Amino acid sequence: MALEEEIRAVEEEISRTKYNKATEGHIGRLKAKLARLREEVQKRASSKSGGEGFSVKKSGDASVVLVGFPSVGKSTLLNSLTGTESAVAAYEFTTLDVVPGAMEYKGATIQILDVPGIVKGAASGRGRGKEVLAVIRNADLALILLDVFQLVHHDVLIGELNDAGIRVNSRPPDVTIRKKPRGGVSINSTVDMGLDEDTIKTVLGEYRIHNANVVIRENINIDQLIDVILGNRKYIPAVVVINKIDLADKYTLKECRERFPDALLISADKKVHIEELKELIYNKLGFIRIYLKPQGKSADMEEPLIIRDGSTIGDVCDRLHRDFRNRFRYAQIWGTSAKHEGQRAGLDHMLYDHDILTIILRR
The missing domain is CATH 3.10.20.30 (Beta-grasp domain)
Structure with missing residues (x-):
C-alpha cells in the first residue's frame, strides 16, 4: 500500500472511531502512526525536491513570512509594506520564488518574505510546498493572509502547517521524556492528567520507546504528546489578516469580524489599514x-x-x-x-x- 493510501486509511479509521476512555488508547496509537507516516511523506518530498527549501538569508531585526493561497494578494501587500517590487498579476502562482523586502518601523528593520502560495497538499510536497514550509519554519512571525471572499482557506492553511509540524500561536508542552536502558516507562505528573497511563505508554510504544521517565507538568492531549516525542515541531506566533476589503459589502465584512474577531481587515491594493498592520507586526514580534x-x-x-x-x-x-x-x-x-x-x-x-x-x- 502506498504511503498516501495508508495515511487515508488511518485518517478514515480515526474519523470512524468515537472518542471515549475505552477507545483513547486505540486512537492514540492511530494518531501516532499517522504522524509517523506523514513524517515519512515529508522526507520523501524533501529528497525529491533536492533539499529543505529556498535559500533565504535572514536579515534585519526579525523576519515575517506572508502565508496564503495563490492570488490572495501577498505580493501586493509586500509592495505596500516595503516598497519592494514583487511581481503582481491577476492569476495564480505569480510568485515562483522567495521575494524579500525590508520594512522600516519604529527603528526596527523587519524582513518581509513573499513566498509562493500554499495549496492543499503542500505538506506532502505539492506546489513547491516543502520549500515554502521550510521558509515558514525559519520565520519569526507568520502573517496568514486570507481573501475576504475565501475565509474557508484559513482552516486549510492551518491544517497544512500542522501537517508540516508548524504550530502557530502555541508553545511546546511542558513535558519531559528521558529514555533509559531498562525499567519500563514511569510516568510522573504534577497535574491531573487528561490521558491515562496506558494511553501514554501505547503512544510511546508506537515510536519504540519502552523504557523512559516521563514527567508531565500540564494537562496535554494525544497530539501534544506526539509533538513532544517527535521533538521537531516549530512553534511560531501568527496573525490573521483579511485582504481585499475594498471589494466586499458590509455583510461580508460583518461575517469576517464575527468569524475572526482578532483579525485585521485591510486592502493591500488601496493601502487601507497598512499602518495599523505595521504596528500589529511590530507589537507581535515583541x-x-x-x-x-x-x-x-x-x-x-x-x-x-x-x-x-x-x-x-x-x-x-x-x-x-x-x-x-x-x-x-x-x-x-x-x-x-x-x-x-x-x-x-x-x-x-x-x-x-x-x-x-x-x-x-x-x-
Whole structure:
C-alpha cells in the first residue's frame, strides 16, 4: 500500500472511531502512526525536491513570512509594506520564488518574505510546498493572509502547517521524556492528567520507546504528546489578516469580524489599514529598545538598539560584533532589569525595554 493510501486509511479509521476512555488508547496509537507516516511523506518530498527549501538569508531585526493561497494578494501587500517590487498579476502562482523586502518601523528593520502560495497538499510536497514550509519554519512571525471572499482557506492553511509540524500561536508542552536502558516507562505528573497511563505508554510504544521517565507538568492531549516525542515541531506566533476589503459589502465584512474577531481587515491594493498592520507586526514580534552607553560617556537616547523580548547581554554582544562575546568582561545596567543603578551583570542577564547598557571588554 502506498504511503498516501495508508495515511487515508488511518485518517478514515480515526474519523470512524468515537472518542471515549475505552477507545483513547486505540486512537492514540492511530494518531501516532499517522504522524509517523506523514513524517515519512515529508522526507520523501524533501529528497525529491533536492533539499529543505529556498535559500533565504535572514536579515534585519526579525523576519515575517506572508502565508496564503495563490492570488490572495501577498505580493501586493509586500509592495505596500516595503516598497519592494514583487511581481503582481491577476492569476495564480505569480510568485515562483522567495521575494524579500525590508520594512522600516519604529527603528526596527523587519524582513518581509513573499513566498509562493500554499495549496492543499503542500505538506506532502505539492506546489513547491516543502520549500515554502521550510521558509515558514525559519520565520519569526507568520502573517496568514486570507481573501475576504475565501475565509474557508484559513482552516486549510492551518491544517497544512500542522501537517508540516508548524504550530502557530502555541508553545511546546511542558513535558519531559528521558529514555533509559531498562525499567519500563514511569510516568510522573504534577497535574491531573487528561490521558491515562496506558494511553501514554501505547503512544510511546508506537515510536519504540519502552523504557523512559516521563514527567508531565500540564494537562496535554494525544497530539501534544506526539509533538513532544517527535521533538521537531516549530512553534511560531501568527496573525490573521483579511485582504481585499475594498471589494466586499458590509455583510461580508460583518461575517469576517464575527468569524475572526482578532483579525485585521485591510486592502493591500488601496493601502487601507497598512499602518495599523505595521504596528500589529511590530507589537507581535515583541521588540524592546536598549540604549547603549559607552564607558564614561552619556547614553545614546536617540537611536536605541532594537532587540527581541527575552534577549540577553550575550545576544547584544553577538549583534554588535562577532568578537564581543569572547572579549566580554562585564556589563553595567541601568533600568527595569537592574536591581540597582549601574548593576554589574554577565552575558546571561536578560534585558528589559528601555534598559541602558554599558559593555566592558578585555583589551
